[in-house]
Amino acid sequence: MAVHQDTRNASPATAVSARSRQRIRVSLALALAALTCGQAAWAASADEIKSRGYLSVATEDDYTPFEFMKDGVATGYDNELLALVRKQLGVTVKQQVMPWSGILPGVTTGKFDMAVSAVLATDERKKTFDFLSPTSEAVTFYATKKGAPIKAAADLAGKVVGAETGSAMLTDLKNFNEELKKKGAGLKQIVEYQGYPEAYQDLALGRIDAVANTQISLMSLVKTRPDAFTVGQAIGKPVFIAWAVKKGNTDVARMVDAILLELRKNGQLYELQQKWLGVTYKDMPQSIN
Amino acid sequence: MDHLMIIWEQRADILAGLLTTVELLLVSAAAALALGTLVAPALMSRRRWLARLATLYVDAMRCAPFLLFLYLIYFGLPLLGVRLSNWSAGAIALAVYNAAYMAELLAAAWKGLPSTMIEAAHACGFHGWGLLRRIILPPVMTSALPMIGNQLLQIVKDSAFLTIIAVGELTHQMNSIQSTYFIPFAAFLTAVVLYWAICLVIEIGGNLFARMTEEKRA
Amino acid sequence: MTAYDYYSIVQGALATILLSVASIVLGVPLGLGLALIRWARVPFFGRVVVAYVSVMRACPMVTLLLLIYFALPQFGLSLDPTPAAILALTAGTAAYNCEVWRAALLNFPRDQYDAALSVGMSRSLRFRRIVFPQILKAGLPGLVNEMTLQIKATPAVAVIGIVEITRAALRIGARTYEPLPPFVVALVLYSLIVLVLVKLQRRIERREAAKG
Numbered sequence A: 001m002a003v004h005q006d007t008r009n010a011s012p013a014t015a016v017s018a019r020s021r022q023r024i025r026v027s028l029a030l031a032l033a034a035l036t037c038g039q040a041a042w043a044a045s046a047d048e049i050k051s052r053g054y055l056s057v058a059t060e061d062d063y064t065p066f067e068f069m070k071d072g073v074a075t076g077y078d079n080e081l082l083a084l085v086r087k088q089l090g091v092t093v094k095q096q097v098m099p100w101s102g103i104l105p106g107v108t109t110g111k112f113d114m115a116v117s118a119v120l121a122t123d124e125r126k127k128t129f130d131f132l133s134p135t136s137e138a139v140t141f142y143a144t145k146k147g148a149p150i151k152a153a154a155d156l157a158g159k160v161v162g163a164e165t166g167s168a169m170l171t172d173l174k175n176f177n178e179e180l181k182k183k184g185a186g187l188k189q190i191v192e193y194q195g196y197p198e199a200y201q202d203l204a205l206g207r208i209d210a211v212a213n214t215q216i217s218l219m220s221l222v223k224t225r226p227d228a229f230t231v232g233q234a235i236g237k238p239v240f241i242a243w244a245v246k247k248g249n250t251d252v253a254r255m256v257d258a259i260l261l262e263l264r265k266n267g268q269l270y271e272l273q274q275k276w277l278g279v280t281y282k283d284m285p286q287s288i289n
Numbered sequence B: 001m002d003h004l005m006i007i008w009e010q011r012a013d014i015l016a017g018l019l020t021t022v023e024l025l026l027v028s029a030a031a032a033l034a035l036g037t038l039v040a041p042a043l044m045s046r047r048r049w050l051a052r053l054a055t056l057y058v059d060a061m062r063c064a065p066f067l068l069f070l071y072l073i074y075f076g077l078p079l080l081g082v083r084l085s086n087w088s089a090g091a092i093a094l095a096v097y098n099a100a101y102m103a104e105l106l107a108a109a110w111k112g113l114p115s116t117m118i119e120a121a122h123a124c125g126f127h128g129w130g131l132l133r134r135i136i137l138p139p140v141m142t143s144a145l146p147m148i149g150n151q152l153l154q155i156v157k158d159s160a161f162l163t164i165i166a167v168g169e170l171t172h173q174m175n176s177i178q179s180t181y182f183i184p185f186a187a188f189l190t191a192v193v194l195y196w197a198i199c200l201v202i203e204i205g206g207n208l209f210a211r212m213t214e215e216k217r218a
Numbered sequence C: 001m002t003a004y005d006y007y008s009i010v011q012g013a014l015a016t017i018l019l020s021v022a023s024i025v026l027g028v029p030l031g032l033g034l035a036l037i038r039w040a041r042v043p044f045f046g047r048v049v050v051a052y053v054s055v056m057r058a059c060p061m062v063t064l065l066l067l068i069y070f071a072l073p074q075f076g077l078s079l080d081p082t083p084a085a086i087l088a089l090t091a092g093t094a095a096y097n098c099e100v101w102r103a104a105l106l107n108f109p110r111d112q113y114d115a116a117l118s119v120g121m122s123r124s125l126r127f128r129r130i131v132f133p134q135i136l137k138a139g140l141p142g143l144v145n146e147m148t149l150q151i152k153a154t155p156a157v158a159v160i161g162i163v164e165i166t167r168a169a170l171r172i173g174a175r176t177y178e179p180l181p182p183f184v185v186a187l188v189l190y191s192l193i194v195l196v197l198v199k200l201q202r203r204i205e206r207r208e209a210a211k212g
Helices: A016-038 A046-052 A077-089 A100-108 A168-183 A196-205 A215-224 A250-265 A268-277 B002-009 B011-043 B048-063 B066-079 B086-111 B115-123 B128-165 B170-181 B184-217 C003-039 C043-058 C061-075 C081-106 C110-119 C123-160 C165-176 C180-211
Strands: A054-060 A067-070 A073-075 A092-098 A114-120 A129-131 A136-138 A140-145 A160-164 A189-193 A210-214 A229-234 A239-246
Touching: A046 A054, A046 A250, A054 A077, A054 A100, A054 A250, A067 A077, A067 A114, A073 A077, A077 A092, A077 A114, A077 A250, A077 A268, A092 A100, A100 A114, A100 A129, A100 A239, A100 B170, A100 C061, A114 A129, A114 A136, A114 A168, A114 A250, A129 A250, A136 A215, A140 A168, A140 A196, A140 A215, A160 A168, A160 A196, A168 A189, A168 A210, A189 A196, A196 A210, A196 A229, A196 B066, A196 C165, A210 A215, A215 A229, A239 A250, A250 A268, B002 B011, B002 B170, B002 B184, B011 B048, B011 B086, B011 B128, B011 B170, B011 B184, B048 B086, B048 C180, B066 B086, B066 B128, B066 C123, B066 C165, B066 C180, B086 B128, B115 B128, B128 B170, B128 B184, B128 C043, B128 C061, B128 C123, B170 B184, B170 C061, B184 C043, B184 C061, C003 C043, C003 C081, C003 C123, C003 C165, C003 C180, C043 C081, C061 C081, C061 C123, C081 C123, C110 C123, C123 C165, C123 C180, C165 C180
Parallel strands: A054 A092, A054 A114, A160 A189, A160 A210
Antiparallel strands: A067 A073, A114 A239, A129 A239, A136 A239, A140 A210, A140 A229
16 A cells, blocks of 8 residues: 555655755745735726726625525525615626624725625724615524523523624624623633534534624524524624625625615615615614715 | 633633633543554454454545534443443544554554665564554654644544534533623634644644654664 | 425536536636746746745645635735636646646756757657656656545635535525535535546546556
8 A cells, every 4th residue: 555645745855954044044035924914905986987887796605594505506684685776786796705703804805896795894993894775674693502501691601602604693792702701700711603504503512602693694694593592682792784885885785775774764674674674774874974 | 802711710610611621631632542552463463354443434534524423432331331421422522533643654664664674674583462552652653743643633623523422522611701701703703712822832743753762863 | 304405416416527527627727837837947937936835735625715815905906706616726736737747848858858859859749759748657646636625625715706516505495494414415426526536536546557
């Protein structure tokens, strides 16, 4: 039986000094590369978008009920809203479906013009992004396994709670942890997941005690699995959910915003809200920047 | 430059990730080597059923992609009633998967031993466990050392997969930082540099170890 | 698991294999090019190749994928997931292939090369007729070994959201809350594909060993 991987990492027997000289050179080169990483990328302006003919957007791949995949098709609240926007936009929409941790950084680096996703418009994010007119409202709640001994938010002390990497719900959870610590004991551990489906599975398996997510998503979860999970209490403050562009890219935002406000006027936005979220938010402001 | 400042500010989390990667490496490498040392003789055993069982295990690990195997352990063990943390599931997957490779390369090194040496040892009265420990294992370990070093590098690279099951190793921490502060390049470049540093340490350690055993032999 | 679920796993397996094949087809010649640069002792680029191989050997595929997909757009190079995956996979496998080709080149008997020179063969003829066929034979076990490893490493592209076999299985499990069946199916299916390649590899190794 021949040996696996025999020439894969084989290093020739060279003198140590030659090797270390080479390593110093490589580290200098890497350091040089590191110095250039402060470079900020540009975002396409509205004119550029109109001339090239498409708007590039990013949507999360598994965030029920806002956006998720069913039988290979992107569907959910944001996706159906986007479909309505596509009809009136005038340029094509190039949509990429990807994990959440790449969406907002993708907008700041100019990879995407707009994040068409359930982005919570926190004050922290308003420093880096401009938000369109809100599509929904959200409060961060937690959910547990049905029958768990956690009856109130304060009972989370000493427990393991999960949330999505790079999400506002994670930030809310961290702030909540700080508050808990002031009163005594904080959370035992915060586990960060690539997406909520993995977090819910771990919750069902008992690896974590609770999951922090928006109340809308958790309600949707409990609706599909009432035997497995229950929604707890709020651990964050109400924020609006909106699509986002890079800060300063206001004309691009306005292009789509006009359509969203139109959809409010003719009621289609609220129909979608009722269909996917189960509630309507009729009193959302037109601008939250 | 301010991206690097953000990275520097988050150094506690980054260090935690680096330590987790190193811990995973040490624990699973030790377990893989130990398990491999047990399986290698089985691979070469004259008892057909034992050899066949061991070969089946090694072939299965050779054919299975690590990520899918990891998920199998991650989702499968709880069904058997074993409640494990993500870290433990990841460490077990790393150990079991790489043990097969360790066994194979140890068996190859073993076959490379001159049979005259073993015959001479038999003549001097070495048998069974003593034979294994004193005569066979030392030269096997020394000649297999570069390959074991390669395998350690592979374990480091496989450890990055554990980010998918939410283990807080280096890549996971960097992904968390880049998605919170929107500094993807600085974050992942730092991760690459740190992985490179870990591999450097492994290589230097391997060279030192090889030199030590050379001295002992001479 | 519904019929569509099985179909999506098979589709995912196909996507994964196509990505592997693309990176192998690109990576083998690229590795040869890199090895030749080092063999010919090209002044500056030789060192660049050394640094490149050194970094790629140490970098996990997951991290490299995240770097290429999320970080390169900062420099204006914004790639869709599939091209980004092919770029990352190719970059990784080219580094290893470079080492395989280099080992074959280093073991190439110098006197054959000198004989070709003395007969007056042009450089391209020398390479095509004398050097290449022999290093291909010498490097074949290593190259096929690397191909097998590449096919097994490709599921890493799940981190950038490509719906390949791992993500397909994950989605099914997330919907049905029974994660194990789709993963068992995915594991068995993909292992069978790798098994074919491993058997082929064994046959090649045995043929080489028989030749002595």
